[in-house]
Amino acid sequence: MRDRDLPEPAPAPGLIPRPDFWPASDEIEDWRMGAALGRGASVLARHASVGEEAAQGRLGAFAAQKIADYAERRDFPAAGATSRLSEHLSWGEISPRSCWHAGLRAMEAGKAGAETFLKELVWREFAWHLLWHSSHIAERNWREGWDDFPWSTDGDSPEATAWKRGRTGIPFVDAAMREMYVTGTMHNRARMVAASWLTKNLMTHWRVGMDWFADHLTD
Numbered sequence: 504m505r506d507r508d509l510p511e512p513a514p515a516p517g518l519i520p521r522p523d524f525w526p527a528s529d530e531i532e533d534w535r536m537g538a539a540l541g542r543g544a545s546v547l548a549r550h551a552s553v554g555e556e557a558a559q560g561r562l563g564a565f566a567a568q569k570i571a572d573y574a575e576r577r578d579f580p581a582a583g584a585t586s587r588l589s590e591h592l593s594w595g596e597i598s599p600r601s602c603w604h605a606g607l608r609a610m611e612a613g614k615a616g617a618e619t620f621l622k623e624l625v626w627r628e629f630a631w632h633l634l635w636h637s638s639h640i641a642e643r644n645w646r647e648g649w650d651d652f653p654w655s656t657d658g659d660s661p662e663a664t665a666w667k668r669g670r671t672g673i674p675f676v677d678a679a680m681r682e683m684y685v686t687g688t689m690h691n692r693a694r695m696v697a698a699s700w701l702t703k704n705l706m707t708h709w710r711v712g713m714d715w716f717a718d719h720l721t722d
């Protein structure tokens with residue numbers, strides 16, 4: 504990426520034409536999801552950030568206030584030192600190009616942590632490229648040598664259940680899981696530790712963790 508120019512984000516379209524015919528659809532009320540959707544909403548709503556404007560706001564605030572110290576502080580979960588842009592990126596509310604150019608401008612302005620932030624965006628691109636070009640990795644081991652590993656695949660085992668409930672007895676792991684239930688996201692370092700505890704200590708298959716994270720993370 505260093506020796507490549509990444510174009511600026513394309514301008515917003517003047518008009519998005521509506522389809523000639525709307526496809527048949529359901530009424531959302533008919534799904535009777537209201538009660539389930541409402542449960543916990545008041546908890547999550549305090550932390551959720553939704554929409555393009557909110558995404559631009561987060562990026563702007565991060566570039567102005569936090570990016571300079573990002574390299575130093577990003578690995579401390581309690582520091583609140585990261586951008587919290589992942590949910591916006593995941594839902595397409597902001598583009599990686601917008602984030603990239605904000606990071607570049609911060610780097611040019613001499614903000615020390617900006618280069619590390621750019622590197623994290625590259626990690627994101629790398630992960631997406633892997634998934635695109637080797638989509639089997641969402642289901643199978645990258646290295647076949649792991650196929651015979653004696654994982655527990657039981658997501659309802661007492662150990663996996665304790666992990667899911669944030670009751671392993673390991674404070675950092677439990678705090679990480681509870682962070683996810685309250686905020687919808689989990690700090691990167693906490694994700695690494697929680698995932699590592701499930702797979703390496705509890706010897707539970709990574710797919711159990713992947714499915715659980717997919718069900719509970721907003722990003």
Ligand SMILES: Cc1cc2nc3c(=O)[nH]c(=O)nc-3n(C[C@H](O)[C@H](O)[C@H](O)COP(=O)(O)OP(=O)(O)OC[C@H]3O[C@@H](n4cnc5c(N)ncnc54)[C@H](O)[C@@H]3O)c2cc1C
Pocket residue numbers: 577585586587588589590592593623624626627628630689690691692694695698716720722
């Ligand atoms: C087990 C595990 C599960 C994860 N699951 C997800 C997921 O479901 N969705 C998701 O978006 N990220 C995931 N990540 C990556 C990373 O933890 C989050 O992107 C990051 O914590 C989001 O917080 P932030 O936006 O404040 O990140 P920042 O530190 O501000 O980073 C800026 C952006 O760079 C990208 N990024 C940062 N760290 C990574 C990384 N390690 N790998 C890939 N991209 C990264 C993200 O798009 C992030 O928004 C996972 C990491 C691990 C170890």
